[in-house]
Amino acid sequence: MAQITDISGRLDRRKIKIAARGAEERRRHRRVRLSIPGRALSTSQGEFACRLVDVSPGGVRVAAPAELKRGERVVMLFDGLGRMEGEVVRAGKGGFAARLATTQRKRDRLADAITWRFNMERMGLKEDRTAPRKPGRGRATLSLRDGVIIQADVTDVSVTGAAFACLERPRIGEPVRVGGMTGRVARWLDTGFAVQFDPPDTPRQGQTASAPD
Known part of the structure; x- marks a missing residue:
């Protein structure tokens, strides 16, 4: 019985650790509303003006007059956040949503930049x-x-x-x-x-x- 109890305890601790890692991942990928003007470039539309609507280290939602196609590659540049590249996953007449293609290191840097920009505006820094x-x-x-x-x-x-x-x-x-x-x-x-x-x-x-x- 002692061995079964010990195994059960280890499994419970493992579940706790997995849940904690999942919560941390969700926190770092929390979507943040930021209205920042920028420029974007796509194969079908060329270069055009756009405005960031919300962003996470994994994806962006962008308002733009250009109508992109799903699966199209797009490069974006926003002040304070830098260059982003990704694939359009949803699109319409008012803009598009893109999944970002980047390394884990760049995701972490983007998460820091998003957090700082978000609070800089709200805190009046x-x-x-x-x-x-x-x-x-x-x-x-x-x-x-x-x-x-x-x-x-x-x-x-x-x-x-x-x-x-x-x-x-x-x-x-x-x-x-x-x-x-x-x-x-x-x-x-x-x-x-x-x-x-x-x-x-x-x-x-x-x-x-x-x-x-």
């Missing part, structure tokens, strides 16, 4: 164009409920929260506003504190095709 672009680096202004204003350096950022370096230590659970976003102080850190953002409003469905995850 000002990017230093002369400095190398490093996700999780910037200066933010935080407002507390009692009117206190805190200037802090962003040391880490994700879609659901961010860490800030400063001397102030707001109370755990204290409501905080960062740019156009709201949240609460989740924990104290050695160099400052971390904020968990409130969930964003559910976006309305667009007219273009949905992107792959």
